[in-house]
Amino acid sequence: MIAQLQQGYHCAGRLLTPLEGIPALLLRLYLVPIFWMAGTNKFNHFDDTVAWMGNSEWGLGLPLPWLMTALATATELLGAALLLLGFGTRLISVPLAITMVVAALTVHWQNGWQAIADATAPFANDAVLAAPEKLERARAILQAHGNYDWLTSSGNFVVLNNGIEFAATYCVMCLALIALGGGRYVSVDYFIAQKFSATPNR
Structure with missing residues (x-):
């Protein structure tokens, strides 16, 4: 009986193999508009964002605010584009996760968990x-x-x-993409790996 259950489980797993990239695809597509809107908002109000990041009285009081704003803006815009394509998914998910950690700690932490x-x-x-x-x-x-x-x-x-809830959630999603990659059959990463590797990655 146990052997039959194991056999059925493995058979179901083989049938679902073509679909195993779908969770990664859905995570990517969920995050694309979030990071794109965040990045475009910073880009369109760049000077105001720099002032907010650098001012210690009514802003965050961060060092090198121009550089911090430029890095956050570029990470979010480039990240949204790469996630859409599933290209460099694991690599770009690292700075995106870091951006969310910084946002949680500097902007949202004092407000607790709830958004x-x-x-x-x-x-x-x-x-x-x-x-x-x-x-x-x-x-x-x-x-x-x-x-x-x-x-x-x-x-x-x-x-x-304005708590850390959303930033923490997006960070967890980025961490999942670091583990999952872009997704089998649904990302540029997968087809590049297929072309250049004997054991393709996701």
């Missing part, structure tokens, strides 16, 4: 626990002085917490 404040969720800090009262007051103002039904027609209002 959107939800007082009922785990890891709620003081700012998150105060969110329901802020949201209730905002709703009262909008209901009294605005077209509340129209304002909420696309979804409910929320209070942003």
Whole structure:
């Protein structure tokens, strides 16, 4: 019985081999617009981003802010393009993951975990626990002085917490791509490996 189960398991694995690149492809396609939008936003507001990165009073107070901004912008734009193609996937995922770690530690860390404040969720800090009262007051103002039904027609209002949640998630996805590569049959990396290697990589 156990032998038959093992045989069935291995048979299912062989049947799914053509699909094993799909998870890597989906991770890549998920991250492409995220990094592209982040990079283009920095590029289009480069001087403002440099000022924010360098100012210690209302910004991050980082050293060499022009260089830091240029590196982050180039990494995100180039990373989005390479992830789209699945070219150099493992290599570009390293600086992308590092960029997310830096963002988590310098921009989001002090806000805790949650990106959107939800007082009922785990890891709620003081700012998150105060969110329901802020949201209730905002709703009262909008209901009294605005077209509340129209304002909420696309979804409910929320209070942003700007925690590390999204940066950490994108970092984990990049780490997964370092392990998975671009994906079998769905990346330039795979076909280059097929051409130049006796044992192709993903």
